[in-house]
Amino acid sequence: MDQWVSWCLVVLPALPVLSAIVAPLAGSGQQARAARLSVAMTAVTCVVSVVLLVAVLRAPQGDVTVARLGPAALMLDNLAVAMAVLVSAISLVVHVYSVRYMADEPGYVRFFAMLDLMTAVILLMVTAADLLTLLAAWFLIGVLLFFLLGFDTTRKASGRYALWTFLTYRVGDLPMVGAALLLWHGYGTAELPELFARITANPGMQLGGVAVVPLVALLLALAAFARSAQFLLHTWLPYTMDGPTPVSALMHAGIVNAGGFLFNRFAPVFVHAPDALHLAFVVGLVTALIGSALMLTQNDVKKSLGYSTMGQMGFMIMECGLGAFSLAVYHLIAHGLFKATLFLNAGNVIGDSRRDDGVPPDDIYSFVVERRPLREVQKVPWLWAALATVLVPALVLGLSHGMVAADFFHKQGSVVLLFFGWVTGAQLFFSIHKMPSESPLRTLTMVLLSFFIVVVGYTLIAHTFESFLYPDEELRDAIYAAASINVLAFDILVVLVTVALVGSWLATFYTHSLEFEGKPGTRWNAIYLNLYALFSREFYVSYIYTQLARGTLSATKRVNIWLRWV
Amino acid sequence: MIALLLALILLPLFPLSMLFNAGLQALPVWLRVPVLLAFPAAGAWLLNQAAPPPEQYILPLQLLAAFTALLYAWRLLSVQEVFIWARLQATSVWPLVWLAWLHGLHGKTLLFVALAMTIPAAVLMILGSGLSSRFGGAYLGLRGRIGPAFPRLTLAWVVTLLAALAAPPFPGFFAMLAVLQQIPVGLAAVVLAVWLLWSWAAALLWQHGLFGREWPRPAGTVDLSYGAGLGLMLTAVAAVLASIGGWSWWMH
Numbered sequence: 001m002d003q004w005v006s007w008c009l010v011v012l013p014a015l016p017v018l019s020a021i022v023a024p025l026a027g028s029g030q031q032a033r034a035a036r037l038s039v040a041m042t043a044v045t046c047v048v049s050v051v052l053l054v055a056v057l058r059a060p061q062g063d064v065t066v067a068r069l070g071p072a073a074l075m076l077d078n079l080a081v082a083m084a085v086l087v088s089a090i091s092l093v094v095h096v097y098s099v100r101y102m103a104d105e106p107g108y109v110r111f112f113a114m115l116d117l118m119t120a121v122i123l124l125m126v127t128a129a130d131l132l133t134l135l136a137a138w139f140l141i142g143v144l145l146f147f148l149l150g151f152d153t154t155r156k157a158s159g160r161y162a163l164w165t166f167l168t169y170r171v172g173d174l175p176m177v178g179a180a181l182l183l184w185h186g187y188g189t190a191e192l193p194e195l196f197a198r199i200t201a202n203p204g205m206q207l208g209g210v211a212v213v214p215l216v217a218l219l220l221a222l223a224a225f226a227r228s229a230q231f232l233l234h235t236w237l238p239y240t241m242d243g244p245t246p247v248s249a250l251m252h253a254g255i256v257n258a259g260g261f262l263f264n265r266f267a268p269v270f271v272h273a274p275d276a277l278h279l280a281f282v283v284g285l286v287t288a289l290i291g292s293a294l295m296l297t298q299n300d301v302k303k304s305l306g307y308s309t310m311g312q313m314g315f316m317i318m319e320c321g322l323g324a325f326s327l328a329v330y331h332l333i334a335h336g337l338f339k340a341t342l343f344l345n346a347g348n349v350i351g352d353s354r355r356d357d358g359v360p361p362d363d364i365y366s367f368v369v370e371r372r373p374l375r376e377v378q379k380v381p382w383l384w385a386a387l388a389t390v391l392v393p394a395l396v397l398g399l400s401h402g403m404v405a406a407d408f409f410h411k412q413g414s415v416v417l418l419f420f421g422w423v424t425g426a427q428l429f430f431s432i433h434k435m436p437s438e439s440p441l442r443t444l445t446m447v448l449l450s451f452f453i454v455v456v457g458y459t460l461i462a463h464t465f466e467s468f469l470y471p472d473e474e475l476r477d478a479i480y481a482a483a484s485i486n487v488l489a490f491d492i493l494v495v496l497v498t499v500a501l502v503g504s505w506l507a508t509f510y511t512h513s514l515e516f517e518g519k520p521g522t523r524w525n526a527i528y529l530n531l532y533a534l535f536s537r538e539f540y541v542s543y544i545y546t547q548l549a550r551g552t553l554s555a556t557k558r559v560n561i562w563l564r565w566v
Numbered sequence: 567m568i569a570l571l572l573a574l575i576l577l578p579l580f581p582l583s584m585l586f587n588a589g590l591q592a593l594p595v596w597l598r599v600p601v602l603l604a605f606p607a608a609g610a611w612l613l614n615q616a617a618p619p620p621e622q623y624i625l626p627l628q629l630l631a632a633f634t635a636l637l638y639a640w641r642l643l644s645v646q647e648v649f650i651w652a653r654l655q656a657t658s659v660w661p662l663v664w665l666a667w668l669h670g671l672h673g674k675t676l677l678f679v680a681l682a683m684t685i686p687a688a689v690l691m692i693l694g695s696g697l698s699s700r701f702g703g704a705y706l707g708l709r710g711r712i713g714p715a716f717p718r719l720t721l722a723w724v725v726t727l728l729a730a731l732a733a734p735p736f737p738g739f740f741a742m743l744a745v746l747q748q749i750p751v752g753l754a755a756v757v758l759a760v761w762l763l764w765s766w767a768a769a770l771l772w773q774h775g776l777f778g779r780e781w782p783r784p785a786g787t788v789d790l791s792y793g794a795g796l797g798l799m800l801t802a803v804a805a806v807l808a809s810i811g812g813w814s815w816w817m818h
Contacts, residue, residue, distance in 0.1 A: 070810055070811070071810055071813050132743070132813075135734070135743075136734035136735060136739065139733060139734050139739070140733070140734055143728065143733050146769065146772075150772075150776065150777065153711050153713060153776050153777050153778075154711075154777075154778075154779075154780075155777065156773075156777050156778045158777065159772075159773045159776060159777030159778075160773065160777075162769075163769045163770070163773055166765070166769050167765070167766055167769065170761075170762050170765045170766070171762065174758045174759075174761070174762060177743075177746065177758060178754065178755075178758065181746055181747065181754065184747065185747075208751070552640075552643065553643055553644050554644075556640055556641050556642075556643045556644040557644040559641060560641050560644055560645070563584065563641075564588075565587075565591075565645075565650050566584045566587035566588045566591065
């Protein structure tokens with residue numbers, strides 16, 4: 001690509017840094033001017049990222065530009081530019097939103113300076129072309145997030161939750177440092193394009209009798225788990241709601257999904273580490289299930305959104321574990337956009353619903369949104385319901401994928417993943433079919449048509465996006481091959497997942513007639529209530545961590561006193 | 567061997583580190599900063615002159631250094647007094663210099679590692695004096711946040727703590743990478759744990775000083791002057807640029 005592209009690449013993270021320095025100086029005594037300047041600089045950053053996207057689209061397939069800035073190296077490839085456009089666009093929305101939202105807060109100018117710095121380091125992370133730059137950006141995101149989440153210094157709680165986040169991020173930084181050191185020692189270079197070429201040439205490299213690549217993949221996966229709030233490293237996420245709403249939006253839309261980015265950036269490593277991908281699948285699955293379950297039991301809108309993000313991140317990591325790397329990026333972009341909208345609108349929704357919930361009594365709403373069972377449902381045979389909800393998506397999925405890629409069914413990961421989504425969608429379709437309606441046939445036709453459009457649309461977009469992110473077909477197939485399991489295990493998994501999904505939906509559908517809660521005073525009722533308490537207390541995970549931290553602190557106090565603080 | 571023994575006094579390992587800390591605490595505040603800078607510089611210089619220790623002492627030395635670094639980093643967690651924090655942190659830094667030296671790091675790089683990770687502790691001592699003269703003690707977390715009363719002093723303290731926990735782009739970050747590159751995997755795990763403990767301790771100290779009820783400015787006290795603030799900021803920028811430049815040179 002041309003020289004100007006390299007300049008634009010350097011300018012991309014440099015502009016927000018410049019804004020963080022200039023805006024507070026220019027806005028001394030005039031807060032609004034500082035905010036306007038910061039927004040203008042972010043808008044220019046966004047334009048630069050779009051220009052880079054155009055440059056990448058016009059360049060020959062697979063062309064990668066590397067630019068140098070001191071010891072740092074920046075890289076422009078399809079993944080970097082997709083992430084840069086997402087990050088700068090969301091940052092721009094958050095900046096614009098903050099102009100009025102934060103206007104009455106003390107430290108208004110400081111807030112914009114920190115937002116700018118955060119934008120700069122995220123851009124640095126997604127464009128990093130060497131291990132050192134990536135490590136520095138990875139580390140700095142955690143540090144800046146601490147100060148952004150703890151922006152409201154009047155409340156001790158915001159400091160406490162910022163500390164949790166910072167610590168979890170630091171725990172995740174360590175395996176990342178370990179992975180970088182191993183790659184450095186093993187392959188003798190820190191430059192990512194050269195490193196990936198050497199890994200492809202010699203994936204079996206050993207250090208002290210230990211294979212480097214599988215160990216590095218495991219460490220990278222651990223770093224991704226901490227960054228993307230996977231189960232047991234998730235406790236910080238729902239509690240970061242104490243930070244300002246624009247920060248929540250930026251974090252849930254552009255920071256927490258860095259785990260998915262990491263998997264994609266190091267795809268040439270994961271290709272040679274199937275075990276790390278299988279681990280990612282299991283961890284992602286557990287996180288998706290637990291995150292979603294905890295989301296359902298929260299009565300606080302923002303905390304519920306936090307657990308929803310956790311569930312989505314689980315799903316994203318699971319996608320990586322299944323080899324659908326590009327789908328994970330597509331997912332994180334889609335999730336980033338809708339979650340940012342939800343957060344930025346959360347205040348309005350709460351305000352409106354305090355005056356009037358505005359929700360008309362509606363069976364679809366109460367079943368789909370409030371997750372309450374249908375009350376007056378005409379009973380249908382359960383076997384018919386189950387068959388309809390499995391066959392319809394299987395048919396639509398098969399047809400739509402037959403159109404875009406004949407070899408689709410060799411990619412086990414995508415099959416499992418999409419089946420998950422479409423079975424869930426079909427359950428929705430089935431539920432809506434049962435709703436009272438003036439024109440049931442019309443409703444049914446519309447729902448079927450919408451479902452078909454969504455499936456085909458998603459399939460086409462996913463296929464196009466995959467070709468964009470991974471133009472090298474060999475790498476694409478190698479990732480799926482690395483993530484695949486033997487056919488028998490795969491078939492059993494599909495059957496189990498289908499049974500679990502259909503069973504859960506049927507159980508929800510017939511909750512009233514099945515009387516899950518049991519009669520008060522019975523043993524089953526006690527178990528049910530205890531289970532509910534366990535969920536509502538978030539499995540006591542954060543409680544256990546708090547107790548462990550307190551124990552550690554009190555032990556250090558005792559030792560310090562014993563050693564007389566010397 | 568004499569150089570090695572002298573280095574053990576200048577870059578003390580446990581239990582000599584306790585003697586050093588007791589001595590440093592007994593010194594007047596104005597003398598602590600030069601001592602804190604001179605000891606690691608002289609220690610690193612002596613290590614550069616010294617021959618490697620006999621084979622049978624290498625493993626015990628490594629274990630002792632790893633233990634000292636971990637012990638002092640762990641003890642930092644409950645410290646809320648800035649002077650104590652600074653000297654305990656410096657004491658957990660110096661064993662890392664030993665580890666790097668034992669695995670072949672020599673010359674200017676060893677000196678850079680020793681100083682890059684000790685200078686923030688020395689600056690913390692200076693800022694501790696600033697806090698002490700304004701509040702009567704450098705103890706944080708007793709009342710509340712100090713930011714609104716002394717914004718420039720607070721900023722300087724936050725930035726220095728960032729440097730102390732070896733965050734990028736401060737010199738300590740590059741020094742930690744230089745140490746980690748030099749040592750074997752087992753010791754690298756210990757050094758990473760020490761790094762994590764520094765971060766935890768620094769974040770706890772921030773929590774004590776940055777959040778909560780406002781700590782009113784005591785009568786007759788003023789914030790850090792613009793000149794002093796600017797001087798500190800320029801020093802930090804110069805250190806960052808120098809370390810980045812130094813790293814580039816070392817890498818190539």
